[in-house]
Amino acid sequence: MLYVNVIEEPSEEDQKGKSDQEMKETNITDEAEKDKIATHVKAHAKKARKKQLIKHVTVVVILAAVITAAFTGYYMHQEQINAKKSAEAQKEEQLKETEVSKMTPETEAQKIARIKKKAQKHGYPKGVIELLDKNAETVDFVADYEQKKDNPVADTIGVDLSQGGIPELLQWDERWGYAPYGSSMVAVSGCGPTCMAMVAAGLNQDETITPAKVAAYGTQHGYVDANNDTYWKFMNEAGANWNLKSQSCLLNEEQLSKELSQGHPVICSMGPGDFTKEGHFIVMTGYENGNIKINDPFSIKNTNATWTYAQIKDQVKAMWVFTKK
Structure with a gap:
């Protein structure tokens, strides 16, 4: 018996279904x-x-x-330009002042007025400006304030004291006048410390005792009040720091003559009169033929003058006689 394998071909419908499936799978793949x-x-x-x-x-x-x-x-460049312009303007002002002074010699009053105007323009401390009204001798000190106020203070008074004597010192000396005293400065408020410096330096023959150093001691130890005036107890007590003994008293002319002749300087607190409108300290350093030698720390004129006891006795408020211990 003969068997014939008949292979049944897929129907057209089956082929179509398969094709659709394949296309669907292809579309899915494409989408992915x-x-x-x-x-x-x-x-x-x-x-x-x-x-x-x-x-x-x-x-x-x-x-x-x-x-x-x-x-x-x-802005930095502008600041540099402004600083340069300010320096140039200040220099120009100084040159102009120099030229004016060369062309027309100034009177003392004109110089004081010019310096005062400059001081006010540049904002100098009130106390410094007022020095001009109190004493024309301070004009150069005021004029140099801006340039020298920050200079180092002198270490000595620059006077040979080997022969004894009481040195003549000024509170507005540029070597120490700009130094602080209380909330002020020696030139303005330091008559007390300057007097003590004269006495201490002279009696100890020690030129290193300067007004600035004495002022610093006074400030540190509370001898200056809120108005930058020196307490009288400074004269009673502070001298001990420089090996001095102080005696507070009011001397008549005979007693004063005796103390001064023995080389004992006398610091005086003065009221209104020839030396001040309010209060001031001076040093009496000598007596001869009825004349008293006075060192006024604020005035060259007063220091160079001679004084009689009768002239000043009513202006004296207190006296302190100083000797070495």
């Missing part, structure tokens, strides 16, 4: 690939945008830094 590509494109675009943003931020930061540096440099 598209999604994958789209995701990749999005990621790449996001990364590109991020890089672009960073680039933009970097540019902005750099521009900001450049602008800031430019403005800083500009």
Whole structure:
């Protein structure tokens, strides 16, 4: 018996179904690939945008830094220009003043007026400006204030004391006049310390005792009040720091003559009169033929004059006789 294998071919409907399935699978694959590509494109675009943003931020930061540096440099340059202009203006003003003084010699009153105007313009301390009204001799001290106020203070009074005697010192001497005393300065308020410096330096023959050092001692130990006036107890007590003994008393002419003849200087507190309108300290250093030698720490004129007891006795408020211990 003969067997014949008959292979049944798929029907047209089956083939169509298979084709549709394959096409469907192909479409699914294509969609997945598209999604994958789209995701990749999005990621790449996001990364590109991020890089672009960073680039933009970097540019902005750099521009900001450049602008800031430019403005800083500009303002620093302007400050330098302004400082230079100020220095040049000050120099020009000084040259102008010099030229004017050469062309037309100033009177004392004109010089004082010019210095006072300059001092007010430049904002000098009130006490410094007022020196001009109190004593014309201080005009150079006031004129030099701005230039010399920060100079180092002298270490000595610059006087040979080996032969004894009481030195003549001025509170507005530029070597120490700008030094502080209380909340003021020696030139303005330091008559007391300057008198003590004369006495201590003379009796000890020690030129290193300067008004500035004595003023510093007075400030440190509370011998100056809120108005920068020196307490009388400074004369009673402070001399001990320089090996001095002080005796407070009011002397008649005979007693005064005796103390001065023995080399005992006498510091006096003076009221209104020939030496002050309010209060002041002076030093009596000698007596001869009825004349008293006085060292006035504020006035060369008064120091060079001779005085009688009768002239000054009613102006004396207190006296302190000084001797070495």
